[in-house]
Amino acid sequence: MSGAVSPAKSAVASGAVASGPRAPKFVIAAAVLAAAGFAVPWMVSSQLALTLMTQSVIYAILATAIGFMIRQNGLTSFGHAAFFGMAVYLMALNGKFDAIPAELAILAAIALPAVFAFLAGLIIVRLPALSFSMLTLAVAQSLHELMLRWRELANGDDGMPVRLPSTLFGVDIEVFQAPSTMFVICWVALVAVIAVLTVVARSHFGVLTVAIRENEERARYVGYHTLVPRALVFALSAAIGGLAGVLFALYNAFVSPGVLHWSLSGEALIMAVIGGTHAIWGPALGAVIFFIVKDAVGDLTEHWPAIIGGTLIVVTVLLPHGVSGLLARFAARGEARKP
Amino acid sequence: MTAFALEGIDLTRRYGGFAALDNVSVRLEPGEIRGLIGPNGAGKSTLMDALCGRGGPTVGRVVFNGQDISRLSAQARRRAGLARSFQRTNIFPALMVREQVALAARMAETDNTDEVLDALGLTELADRRAADIAYGDQRRLDLALALVGRPSVLLLDEPAAGLSIKESIVLARLLRDLASSWKVTVLLVEHDMDVIFAVSDRITVLNLGKVLAEGSGEEIRANPEVVRAYLGSSIE
Secondary structure (H helix, E strand, O other): OOOOOOOOOOOOOOOOOOOOOOOHHHHHHHHHHHHHHHHHHOOOOOOHHHHHHHHHHHHHHHHHHHHHHHHOOOOOOOOOOHHHHHHHHHHHHHHHHHOOOOHHHHHHHHHHHHHHHHHHHHHHOOOHHHHHHHHHHHHHHHHHHHHHHHHHHHHHOOEEEEEOOOEEEEEEEHHHHHHHHHHHHHHHHHHHHHHHHHHHOOOHHHHHHHHHOOOOOOOOOOOOHHHHHHHHHHHHHHHHHHHHHHHHHHHHHHHHHHHEEEEEHHHHHHHHHHOOOOOOOHHHHHHHHHHHHHHHHHHOOOHHHHHHHHHHHHHHHHHHHHHHHHHHHHHHHHHHOOO | OOOOOOEEEEEEEEEEEEEEEEEEEEEOOOOOEEEOOOOOOHHHHHHHHHHHHOOOEEEEEEEEOOOEEOOOHHHHHHHHHHEEEEEEEEOOOOOEEEHHHHHHHHHHHOHHHHHHHHHOOOOOHHOOOOHHHHHEEEEEEHHHHHHOOOEEEEEEEEOOOOOOOHHHHHHHHHHHHHHHOOEEEEEEOOOHHHHHHHHHHHHEEEEEEEEEEEHHHHHHHHHHHHHHHHHHHHOO
């Protein structure tokens, strides 16, 4: 410990709180990953397999939204299906009542969950973690019940079609509903979401929200307001949940109350936990593992959820940072061995 | 008339029928180090809380560099230059040492991250996670977070808690240096009497929420009421 005070050796730019991603490497990695998605339809000929992969990528986006919330806010949402379902129903109801152009409805379906989460977040992110989780569950289940019971509006359990125009943003609607093209769209969306969240996480805002997660009182006593950043993380996470809902609506063109059910929130949360939330991409990896296990074991037994449950227990006990944490540890060891 | 760096005027804070602070006034001259001592439950931390805007409502006024800041939030007081550290180590464990000092510097709209790291001997630990450094280093990091932006008044709540005798002596020397080089006014709560008497220009003694005595180290040592209520044989 130095006993004397010395003058500043060098100034640190005020924006240097968090170094951004090393730009060229990061952009190249994101571009390569996005481009890899274009190769998949060439390699996978089965339409069924492509359909399953498209669905899994959509759920991977939802899981990424939940993981981001855990990573930045330290809060676990048990009801992210609310944002997913809100987006799908908004598009379906817009098709039914022909209220606004479909393109505008898509933007609204992403913005509405974000605004709702921000306003709710100003109240509920202050609560203890368990209360927050329970409230998110309660909100999602309330919406589920609303859509289930209000038959005149949403046709209850029978669900309703999502009526879409023949073109969207000048692109033929078929593009959004054919597995080979929709897989690519969803894949690029997933890579973009991960890239954007990585930039956010490494920004001043990202470091601040982690600091608040770690020690909210200290953050306050270095002068920061802590409520709005936490509500903004919730809003961003909800917007991504909404984006997943939009992709689901475009691809399936149908909605039922199941998209608001707690089981969807639970599955996405399990994906996030298995993949690990330390890395932004962890929950997406968890989604891949989830669907592989589901597909492989589902052929053998109808009790596949038990296998998923077992996997979850193993990961929780042995890999507290999930599979992505394990991979990161291997990568760190590899780096350490380099001369 | 002297402009005080910080004044707490007639501060009273009650918890139910119990007065944790009972009409306490304290005035800190610019650049002084004021020791604040007293037995457990005397109201030392409550006085710190009242001055920095933490906790429940307080009767009385807080004047900072001539400005009444009684109605300002804790964040606003920090931004104005009134910083504090806490009894328990209060850092951001998952962040790198530099990262969190820079975060605090950004709020303080200064770029003295390197200066603070250097002053507190944390430069070599700058790229390590705060959770992974030694306890003594974490205490200094806690101090660094309070010092960023060169606050004009620093409230330190037991900064030497848990430190070895050697570390406490080094910390005491560091506080003296900081007060004189950076012109920081310090209000220091500390149970280690060696640290208190080594660094304090004046000492305020609290007992049962009231000011029992105030004076130089010599005056406090010689005050029979203080010896009876708090110091006992610890200064023999």
